[in-house]
Amino acid sequence: TQLLEQSPQFLSIQEGENLTVYCNSSSVFSSLQWYRQEPGEGPVLLVTVVTGGEVKKLKRLTFQFGDARKDSSLHITAAQPGDTGLYLCAGGTQGGSEKLVFGKGTKLTVNP
Amino acid sequence: DTGVSQDPRHKITKRGQNVTFRCDPISEHNRLYWYRQTLGQGPEFLTYFQNEAQLEKSRLLSDRFSAERPKGSFSTLEIQRTEQGDSAMYLCASSPTRGYTFGSGTRLTVV
Numbered sequence: 738t739q740l741l742e743q744s745p746q747f748l749s750i751q752e753g754e755n756l757t758v759y760c761n762s763s764s765v766f767s768s769l770q771w772y773r774q775e776p777g778e779g780p781v782l783l784v785t786v787v788t789g790g791e792v793k794k795l796k797r798l799t800f801q802f803g804d805a806r807k808d809s810s811l812h813i814t815a816a817q818p819g820d821t822g823l824y825l826c827a828g829g830t831q832g833g834s835e836k837l838v839f840g841k842g843t844k845l846t847v848n849p
Numbered sequence: 850d851t852g853v854s855q856d857p858r859h860k861i862t863k864r865g866q867n868v869t870f871r872c873d874p875i876s877e878h879n880r881l882y883w884y885r886q887t888l889g890q891g892p893e894f895l896t897y898f899q900n901e902a903q904l905e906k907s908r909l910l911s912d913r914f915s916a917e918r919p920k921g922s923f924s925t926l927e928i929q930r931t932e933q934g935d936s937a938m939y940l941c942a943s944s945p946t947r948g949y950t951f952g953s954g955t956r957l958t959v960v
Contacts, residue, residue, distance in 0.1 A: 741891075768947050779853075779940050779951030780892070787947070825891050834905050835947055836882065839891030 739764040741828055743840030750816055751848050758811045758824055758843045766828030769802050769809040770837065774823040816847045853952035855941050861958045862931055869927045870955045874943030881924050882949065883916060884940040885909065892940055898924060931959045 742761045750756055760769070768787045772780035784793050786802035786809065793800045797820075799812040809826055823844050827837040854873040862868050874881050879900050884892035895914070897905040900921035910916075913931075918924040928935055936959045942949035 743891075770948060772951075777953075777956070779942070779954050780949075782948050782950065785948045827891070829947060834897045834899075835880070835944065836894045836897055836905065837884075837892075837949070839893070841889065841891050 741840040760826035768829035855952035872941030878943035880944040
């Protein structure tokens with residue numbers, strides 16, 4: 738069974754601070770996707786990374802896929818209250834369906 | 850295009866009743882997925898359609914669960930003889946290849 742361990746589970750920081758969320762597995766994934774989810778809503782795709790070592794930037798968010806395609810990180814620079822939410826990493830399984838294995842999520846709170 | 854629509858948003862049912870949820874995907878997406886999410890957990894895969902063909906089902910999908918996607922358009926997920934353990938958010942997503950667009954989900958509460 739493929740598992741994704743996400744850490745930390747909860748993170749509460751002040752506006753302007755930097756943070757990093759980690760997503761680790763012993764399994765290789767065909768892709769790694771990051772989503773953000775608000776309470777009572779479905780997850781919203783932030784980024785997809787597919788190549789080992791790939792780095793993608795989305796404004797103040799930087800996403801990295803590990804060289805061996807088993808782990809990923811999300812770094813947020815100068816966090817803002819609007820960044821508050823549940824961040825989920827998800828690994829794409831090989832075999833054609835691209836079904837996703839999700840981590841449990843990191844609940845981020847950015848205090849003004 | 851208004852994204853992925855799910856109906857209803859909320860459903861409260863008594864244990865033992867049958868329920869059916871509907872998902873309308875983005876029209877040009879041929880892949881459709883159902884996931885289930887319980888409190889404090891990430892979504893868990895239930896089943897996958899490519900066009901009208903159901904190509905993969907999770908072991909989580911007991912024989913009380915059935916999903917269809919007639920003509921490769923909308924999809925339905927039916928749960929028969931609901932149990933309290935079925936209480937969860939049921940999420941539908943569609944995708945062209947990689948990267949999903951999720952609907953807002955159907956929150957099921959079994960009392």
